[in-house]
Amino acid sequence: MHTERYPYPLCIQLAAPESLDAPEFLDTLNVLKDSGFYGIxxxxxxxxxxxxxxxKETLEHFGLRLTMIASGAFANRNGxxxxxxxxxxxAKSVQALGGMLDCAAGFGAGVxxxxxxxxxxxxxxxxxxxxxxxxxxxxxxxKTAAAPLYLEATNHxxxxxxxxxxxxxxxxxxxxxxxxxxxxxxxxNIEETSTTAALTQYAGHYHNLxxxxxxxxxxxxxxxDFAGIMRQLKGLGxxxxxxxxxxxxxxxxEDTVFSAGYLAGIGAQLxxxx
Numbered sequence: 001m002h003t004e005r006y007p008y009p010l011c012i013q014l015a016a017p018e019s020l021d022a023p024e025f026l027d028t029l030n031v032l033k034d035s036g037f038y039g040i041x042x043x044x045x046x047x048x049x050x051x052x053x054x055x056k057e058t059l060e061h062f063g064l065r066l067t068m069i070a071s072g073a074f075a076n077r078n079g080x081x082x083x084x085x086x087x088x089x090x091a092k093s094v095q096a097l098g099g100m101l102d103c104a105a106g107f108g109a110g111v112x113x114x115x116x117x118x119x120x121x122x123x124x125x126x127x128x129x130x131x132x133x134x135x136x137x138x139x140x141x142x143k144t145a146a147a148p149l150y151l152e153a154t155n156h157x158x159x160x161x162x163x164x165x166x167x168x169x170x171x172x173x174x175x176x177x178x179x180x181x182x183x184x185x186x187x188x189n190i191e192e193t194s195t196t197a198a199l200t201q202y203a204g205h206y207h208n209l210x211x212x213x214x215x216x217x218x219x220x221x222x223x224x225d226f227a228g229i230m231r232q233l234k235g236l237g238x239x240x241x242x243x244x245x246x247x248x249x250x251x252x253x254e255d256t257v258f259s260a261g262y263l264a265g266i267g268a269q270l271x272x273x274x
Contacts (some may be wrong), residue, residue, distance in 0.1 A: 001201070004091050004273050005036040005219035005243070005264055006036070006242055006260070006263050006264055006267050007230045007233070007234070007242065007263060007266070007270065007272050008209075008230075008233070008240065008242045009038035009039070009241045009242070009265060010036070010037050010038055010039055010086070010241070010242055010244070010260060011037060011038055011039045011041060011068075011208075011241050011242070011244070012028055012032065012037060012040055012041070012243060012244040012245070012256065012265065013021040013040070013041040013042070013043070013068075013070060013210075013243055013245040014028065014040050014041070014042055014043070014046050015042070015043050015073065016045055016046070016052075016073070019053075020054055020058050022202065023054060026058075027253070028166050028252060028253065028256075028273040029058070029059070029061075029062040029064060030062065031068070031252075031253050031256055031257065032064060032256070033062040033063050033064065034061065034225040035256065035257060035260045036063070036260075037064060037260070038064070038067070038241060039059075039064050039065040039066060039067040039220055039241070040059070040064055040065075040066060040067065041066075041067055041069070041070050041112065041243055041245075041273055042055075042066060042068075042069060042070060043070040043071075043072055043074070044069050044070070044073075044074065044079065044100075044103070045073055045074055047099055047100060047102075047103040049091055049106075052103055052106055052107070052193075056107060065107070065108075066104075066107040066109045067110070067208070067241060067243070068104075068108055068109055068111065068112050068208065068222070068243070069100050069103065069104045069107075069109060069110070069111045069112065069194035069243075070108050070112045070114065071096075071097065071100055071111060071112055071113060071114065071115070071116045072112075072115035072116065074096065074113050075093070075096075075104060075115050075116035076096035076115055078092075078096065079177055079204050080092065080093040080096055080097075080116050081093055081116065081117070081118040081119070082094065082097065082113070082117055082118065082130065082131050082134035082135075083117060083118035083122070083127035083128070083131040083134070083160070083161055084118065084130060085122070085123070085126055085127075085129040085130060085156035088182070089123040090133070090134060092128055093116060094134050094137050094138060096116075097111065097113070097116060097134075097143070097149075097259065098141060099223045101138070101143045101144065101147045101149060102143070102146060102147075103149040104146075104147040105146040109147065110147055110149065110150055110208070111147060111148070111149050111150065112148070112150050112152055112182055113149055113150060113151050114152035114154055114159075114182075115158075115159075117131060117152075117154075117159055117161050117162055118130075118159065118160055118161060119130065119157055119158075119159065119160065120160050121160065122155060122160050123129060124160055124161070124177050125156055127160050127161055128161055128171065129164075131161055131171060132171060134171065135149075135171070135175060135179055136175065139175045139176050139177055139179075140176075142177075144175070144177040144178070145176075145177045147189065148178070148179075148180055148207075149179045149180065150179075150180045150181065150182035150208065151168045151172060151179060151180070151181055151182065152172065152181075152184060152187075152262065153165050153167070153168050153181060153182065153183055153184065153187055153188070153191070154184065154187050154211070155186075155190040155191050156189045156190075156191065157190075160183075160188075163191045164189075164191050164192060164198070164204040164240065165181050165183055165188075165192070165198045165199075165201070165205065165206075166201075168181035168202075168205070169181060169205055172202075172205075180205055180206055180207060181198060181202060181205040182206060182208060182209075182210060183198070183202075183206055183209050183210065184209075184212060184245065185209070185210065185211050185212055185213075185216065185219075185226070185229065186210070186212035186213065186216055186224075186245075186246065189214050189224060190204050193215065195224075196228060196229060196232040197228060199229070199232060199233065199236070200232060200236060203236045203238070205240070206240065207239075207240035208241045208242070208243055209233070209240065209241070209242050209243070210239050210242075210243050210244075211229075211242050211243065211244055211245070211263075212244070212245050212246040213246065215247075215254070216247050217246050217247060217249050218244050218246050218248075218249075218255045218256070218258070218259035219244065219259050219262055219263060220258060220259050220262030220263070221255070221258070221259070222250055226263070226266055227266045227269060227270065228260075228265050229261075230267070230270055230272075231270055233272060234249070243261075243264070244256070244259055
């Protein structure tokens with residue numbers, strides 16, 4: 001993917017608004033349009049064709065696209081876990097995630113498997129076996145052929161499984177259709193010995209990178225060396241997207257504009273467009 005404003009096509013993760021016509025949501029989309037964003041990830045709660053059609057139309061009006069469906073909000077609301085020892089819960093979770101993948105296919109988007117992996121407690125051996133069984137079932141059903149599924153590597157305070165890129169690569173190996181890893185710089189700062197080394201070792205396993213600072217604010221508001229990360233990605237020939245995710249310090253609009261400017265500055269500094 002080519003961009004002349006940021007090191008890579010820039011996206012941001014947003015919560016689904018109460019209404020797609022909500023002025024605050026439309027104002028946010030306008031900020032993203034003016035800032036040259038490529039697309040958004042959304043924590044959707046409604047996967048109906050009617051809602052998907054309205055969402056696509058709304059985003060297109062602002063020159064944006066849905067790049068990923070985040071599954072966390074729906075999973076949290078409905079008590080879902082792909083690694084649950086309760087087979088009924090696991091089956092319900094597989095069915096729900098399959099529906100999300102079907103919805104994502106209509107956007108040409110992917111689905112993020114973060115919170116829905118399961119929480120931080122439990123028997124890791126059992127949970128790992130259950131998560132693998134869920135992935136194999138989605139694979140057999142052809143759901144991961146319809147749209148890409150990303151296992152997000154999240155820190156051990158939040159999840160028992162897939163804390164590192166290495167764990168994600170091991171759990172997704174050998175499936176008929178690829179399941180990808182989603183690295184997140186905030187979580188990597190906690191779990192990985194070296195963020196750049198892990199990104200290099202598992203370069204073929206991801207096509208999107210969540211960028212979030214060490215304090216979980218947007219990039220540029222903390223201490224992570226994003227210039228070093230972007231330099232490493234450039235050297236790897238990375239051709240995916242980067243997605244801002246995190247908590248808000250001042251306001252969503254202010255933080256978005258600031259962080260976008262910070263990332264644009266890194267792109268210029270590293271000569272991404274030379």
